[in-house]
Every structure is written in structure tokens, then in C-alpha cells.
Amino acid sequence: MKKILDFAVVRNEILNSNMFLLTLHSDELPPISPGQFVNVKIENSPATFLRRPISVHDVDPVKNLLYLLVKKAGTGTRILAGLKEGERLSVILPLGNTFSIPEYGRCLLIGGGVGIAPMLHLSKEMKSRGLSPVILIGVRSKEDIVRKEAFEQHGELYYTTEDGSFGEKGYPTQHSVLSQHFDHIYCCGPEVMMKAVAGYAYKNNIACEVSLENMMACGIGACLCCVTDTHEGHKCVCSEGPIFNIKDLKWQS
Amino acid sequence: MAELSVNLNGLELKNPVLTASGTFGYGTEFADFINLTDLGGFIVKGTTLYPREGNPYPRMAETPSGMLNAVGLQNKGVDYFINHIYPEIKDIRTNILVNVSGASVSDYVATAEKINTLDCIPGIELNISCPNVKEGGMAFGTQCSSVAEVVSAVRKVYKKHLMVKLSPNVTNIQEIALTAEAEGADSVSLINTLMGMAIDAEKRRPVLSTVTGGLSGACVKPVALRMVWQVSKVVKIPIVGLGGIMNATDAIEFLLAGASAIQIGTANFIDPSITLKVVKGIDNYLDRHGFKSVKEIVGLI
Numbered sequence: 001m002k003k004i005l006d007f008a009v010v011r012n013e014i015l016n017s018n019m020f021l022l023t024l025h026s027d028e029l030p031p032i033s034p035g036q037f038v039n040v041k042i043e044n045s046p047a048t049f050l051r052r053p054i055s056v057h058d059v060d061p062v063k064n065l066l067y068l069l070v071k072k073a074g075t076g077t078r079i080l081a082g083l084k085e086g087e088r089l090s091v092i093l094p095l096g097n098t099f100s101i102p103e104y105g106r107c108l109l110i111g112g113g114v115g116i117a118p119m120l121h122l123s124k125e126m127k128s129r130g131l132s133p134v135i136l137i138g139v140r141s142k143e144d145i146v147r148k149e150a151f152e153q154h155g156e157l158y159y160t161t162e163d164g165s166f167g168e169k170g171y172p173t174q175h176s177v178l179s180q181h182f183d184h185i186y187c188c189g190p191e192v193m194m195k196a197v198a199g200y201a202y203k204n205n206i207a208c209e210v211s212l213e214n215m216m217a218c219g220i221g222a223c224l225c226c227v228t229d230t231h232e233g234h235k236c237v238c239s240e241g242p243i244f245n246i247k248d249l250k251w252q253s
Numbered sequence: 254m255a256e257l258s259v260n261l262n263g264l265e266l267k268n269p270v271l272t273a274s275g276t277f278g279y280g281t282e283f284a285d286f287i288n289l290t291d292l293g294g295f296i297v298k299g300t301t302l303y304p305r306e307g308n309p310y311p312r313m314a315e316t317p318s319g320m321l322n323a324v325g326l327q328n329k330g331v332d333y334f335i336n337h338i339y340p341e342i343k344d345i346r347t348n349i350l351v352n353v354s355g356a357s358v359s360d361y362v363a364t365a366e367k368i369n370t371l372d373c374i375p376g377i378e379l380n381i382s383c384p385n386v387k388e389g390g391m392a393f394g395t396q397c398s399s400v401a402e403v404v405s406a407v408r409k410v411y412k413k414h415l416m417v418k419l420s421p422n423v424t425n426i427q428e429i430a431l432t433a434e435a436e437g438a439d440s441v442s443l444i445n446t447l448m449g450m451a452i453d454a455e456k457r458r459p460v461l462s463t464v465t466g467g468l469s470g471a472c473v474k475p476v477a478l479r480m481v482w483q484v485s486k487v488v489k490i491p492i493v494g495l496g497g498i499m500n501a502t503d504a505i506e507f508l509l510a511g512a513s514a515i516q517i518g519t520a521n522f523i524d525p526s527i528t529l530k531v532v533k534g535i536d537n538y539l540d541r542h543g544f545k546s547v548k549e550i551v552g553l554i
Contacts, residue, residue, distance in 0.1 A: 002285040004526060041523065046318040049470070050522060092525070217313050217320060218522040222278035224298075224324045225313035233306050234327055239282075 002220065003030055007066065007089045012081070015069075015146040019114065020081050021057070022068040024089060029064040032056050033098035034122035035211060035243045038066070039219040040080065041090040048076035051092065053216050053238065055117040055188070058124065058150070066091070069147065071114035095219050096242045099209055105183030107131055109155070110172050110197050112138040112189025118211055120147065122186060123154035132156065134182070138172040138193060141165050173200050182206055198246040208246045212237045255539035256546035257532065259293070259513050261491045262439040264376055264414040266293035266348060266514055268532045269547055270504070273495050273518030274299055274352035274378060274418075275324065276469075279338050280345060286525040291532065293514060294348030296378050297338075300368075301353075302360040304330040308385060314451035314460035319470035319497075320519060321449050323463040325385045326354055331364045335371065343373035350416065354380040356389040358406050365411040376414030379407055379438075382445035384422065384467045391445075394420040397432045408437035416493060419443040421473075421480055430484040442493035442516060443484060444477045470519040473497045478510050485511020485552050500527075501534020508535075511552040 007024035014020050039051035058067035072078050083089070099122050107126060111119040116137050126133045133155040139145055142165035151157050158177050159167030168175050173196045187197040188211035201208035214226040214237040221239025228237050230248045235241065246252075257268035272295040277283060280295045289295065307327025314321040328334070334351070342349060351368050355361035361379065368377055381394035381403055393399045404417055417433040419426060421444035430441050446467025451460040459465075477496025485492055494512030498504050499520045507515045520527045535547060544550055 004286060004524065046471070048315065049318060050315050050320060215311060215313050215315075217315075217322070217519075218276075218282075218525075220278075220282050220525065222282045223276060223313070223322065223522060224307065224327050225322055227307070227310055227312065227327070229310070234310075 001030065002092060002095065003028070004090060004092050007091050009083045009085055009087045009089060010065065011085060012083050014081070016143060018072045019146050020070055020072070021147070022070060022080065022083065024066045024068065024091070025064055026066070027064065029059065029061060029066060030094055031061070032059050032066075032094040034101070034125045035099040035118055036094040036096050037242060038068070038091045038093040039095055042076045042079050045075060045079055048074070048079070050217055051219060052076045052080070053095070053213065053219055055211070056094070056121055057117045058120050069114065069117040092219060096238060097240065099186055099243050101126055101129060101131070102184055104131070106181060107133045107184045107186065108177070108182040109133050109135045110138070110185065110187040110189070111135070112172065112193040115189030115193070115211070116147065116151075118188050119186070120150055120154070123151065127154045134158070134177060136160070136172050136175055136177060138189065171196065173197060184208070187211070195251055198249075198251050201246060202252055209243050210246060210249075211242045212244060213242060255536055255544055256548075257536060259547060261414070261493070261513055264348060264439070268293045269508065269514035269535065270528050270532050271296060271493065271514055271516045272521060272528060273516040274380065276518040276521045280342055280349070283521070283525050287529050290346045291529055292347050294350060296350045296352050296516065298328055299326045299352045299354045299380050299383060300328050300331050300334050300364060301326055301355055302331055302364045304328065304333065309462040311460060311462055312466075314466065316449070316451055316468070317472065319468050319472035321451055321461060321466035321468050322446070323385045323461045323466035325463070326383055326390070331367050335367060339371055339373070343371070348375050349373065350376045350378050350414070352378045352380050352418070354383055354386070354390060356386070358403050360389065361403055362406050362410055365407045369411050369413065374413070376416055376439070377411060378416040378418050378442060379404065380418050380445070382418050382420030384420070384446055384448045384465070385463060391420050391422060394429065395423050397428055400429055400432045401436050404433050404436035404438055414439045416440045416442050418445055420445050421476060421496070422448050426480045427483055427487045430488050434488045434490050438490060440491045440493055441484065441488065442495060444473070444480050444496045447473055447476060469497070471497045471499050474503060478506060481507055481512050482510040482554060498531070501531045501538065504531050504535060505538050505550070508547065508550050509552070509554045511554070513551050
């Protein structure tokens, strides 16, 4: 069941020049599955009065903590970046569908930029179910690497950097780990990256799910603003996604 | 507790708060957040004779205190509504109105006829004001002659409450409202969205796939209030006011301007429970100012 809840900021950790990690607490935390997102209200900001959809990075159901990894992208996220401990945040959650986690098989999780956010929650859940995910993260440069220690806890971790300053030089689709066998790929990141990963998955006949982030207004499937084109027509990214199997999308050229 | 019920020309509402079509899905999307039966009613998504895929993405642009949308009446058609959605919502004990749109007069008529057979739908909202479709929609709502044509044609086949939703994109809203009234509308709702546009300067291109879209949200309220007030001075049928209502005070302003009931639209996106907060806020206002019924404040301005 979706809820509108008031969260308190427990911690706002600046990770680098454009990424920050919000730790939020609420007395009540509904169950959240990997891939789902929350819709956050930005107070007193007429230019960003619509809620901001943000992927769930991690949850602690024992302590009722919600972790959001956010990139400063515009006015709304800049306001979030300035939140101080103790400040309140209105959050609607949980929203959207979830990644499908297989019972067995080798899973490759690919994240690019702030698209790494949902991959932590996913890798943690996979590990708890006895899977051994491989996590591949693509960034521009070494300075863009965040949350490395957290990811290392849940899977075998690899990096690509565009400038070669860490891991293998290039894009995730060029990484040598792709020469290994995988049964499932999960990807979140810039659309150009997800399309390249989807192309790789199509070519090698690997099941692949991607997380889309179209502009949304309501977040609950009411306004039909955030649609993506699928073989079954327009679907709402907020309520029928954000996770889509690539074979349902019209991405294959 | 003041008396909150209103009678819109035969349509009994337990309170004056409705939801605006296109912002409330089919109601069920909001069932986690509110008890739908506590609403005066809700107006479901614009429905057309044939299924429509709507416009390509991007369909939405956020603007200061407002948003543009260009959804383009995406819906699965009236038959799908009747066979698959109506059975799921018909037992919700509130007024469920269907927003009806079309590309031609015969489309409107055929859709209205089908909705007329549904026992649990006490009325339709005739959408002659959608700015986001190439054919029909707003084209019908901006000329008195075409307003007359579509309203009279639908009136002949539709036997229950006929609410006509007016476009603000006209030079004289009073003439349009009077025409709808003369052709048999039971009420008018106004305003639909204002036609607008957003540009991404960095990319040097329009934000919306359709270039233009419909503006809603807090920024349109002054225009909507003015039009409700103007129309209230000339028509005898009830007015349902909408446009930028974000809280109870906004809703009360529309009642004072002459609306007998109101619709909440864009605000549903920010707070899916806003409708019932507005009901409570109206009640508090009436108590605070010593009014026994919401009817007492309609048109005080």
C-alpha cells in the first residue's frame, strides 16, 4: 500500500561535487522492493512544486531508515542537497514495479552515473537470496566513484572510467567481465548507456531489465505524463515501470 | 459542522469537491490515500469512442507554479471503459462522471449514448476544450456555433446530467457559456487548461513533443477565478470551478466567485489526499464565519 509519510533527515552526506546520500527516518516504513522509487516533495519551491521521483538506494527495515543517493541535477535536487539533519521531508512510497530476481543464474548489474542508486538495493536483495551478483559501474572519472565500500559488500565489483583513471578504460559495454557468461542483466543509467547495454543483451540473448526515469507529474499512474513506447502501446513509467524488460520496449533497431 | 451538500441542477453532491478529469485516473489510483466515497464525486479520464495512444513523450513540462501537459487524451476507448473499468468502480458510493471527448460530433454522440446506458454514472462532462488533440477537442469549444452543434447533439441522446467543460482559450467566455446553457447543458465546468509553451534554451527546442500544451496549476488560478466570476454573472445553470486550486482557501475563492462546486486537478499530484483536506478546510471556514451551509457563500462576490 502506498503512503504519504513524513521523514526526518538523519544524515545528509556530501559524497562529491554533485552526489549526496540522504538518510531518512520515519516511524513507519512500508516494505520496499528493489527497483521501486519514492516521490519527494520540495518545500517552498514554486519552480519545482511537483514531487521529485528518486530511486531507493537502500533500506534498513529494522531501523526504519530509507537511503536516497541523489545527484544535483536541477533546482529541486539542489534544495535536497542543502537539507540539514532534523529537517522534515514528505515522501510518497513505495512507487513503481520491481526488478525480477531469479531463483538462480548469473546476474550482472550495470549502473552508470546516479543510475547506480537502485543497484545497491538490488544487489543486497540478491545476495540475501543466495545469488552472487556481479556489479559493473561506469563513471567518467575516478572522482565520480561513490559508495564503493557499500557495493563491495554485496557482489563482485568492477569499474569502467571514460578517462581510464580507475578500473578499465571505456564504457561498461566494453568491460572484459562481459566475456563471462551471464543469464540476467539489470541496468540503470543514462539512456544512451542503457540502450548500449540492451543492444549487448539482445545480441547475446540475455534477459535484461532496465530502469527508466521519464519526467513524471503524479508518480501513481494518474496523469499519463511519463509514458514510454512499448510493443503494447504507451505505458506509464511510474506505475507500469520504472523497470521494463527490454523485449517490451521499442529499443531494438 | 456546516451543511456541505450541494445540488447541481439535480446532481446531488455530498460536498462540493470533485476531481478534475485527467488528474485522477479512474479514482482507484487514489484509493490508498483517501476514502473515495468521501468525495463529492470524481471525473474519470477523458474517454473517446476509439482507443487513443495520445501524444509522444515528452508530454509534461514543469513551469513556475504550474505545469504544461500534452497527454492528448490517451485512453483505451469507451468500450474498454464500459467492459473493464466501469465494473471495477461502479460500486464506489460517490458521483462518478465520465469526461467525454471526440474528434467529431458523431463521436461525441456515440460515446455519450454508450455512457448513458451505465446506471452508476449519473453524468458526463463534455470535453470541448482539450488543447492537446489535432481534431476536435478545443476546436469545438472556441466558437459558439460549434459549441451549439456538439452540445445540442449530445443533449438529444444523453438523458442524465450534462456538464460542459469550457476552454479558457476564447475571447468571450460568457458567450460560450450562454451557448452551452441555451443548448441544454445542466452545468458548466471551467476552466480547462490554458494553451502554453515551454522552451529548453540550452537545447534550442520545445520541451513538449507537441510544442504547445495545456497549462494548469497554481499559476492559472487568477484567470480561472475571473472567468468563473464572469460566467456566474450571465448563466443560470450551476458552475463548477477549477483551475489552480491547491488548498481549501483557493476552493473557497471559487465558491465566492460563483461556483457551486469545484474540481481539484494538478494539486492531486503533489498531495493525493488533498481533496479531503479541502473538504475539511471548507467546513472549517464555514464554521469560523458562521455560515450554516456552503450554498450561502456561492457567488457572494
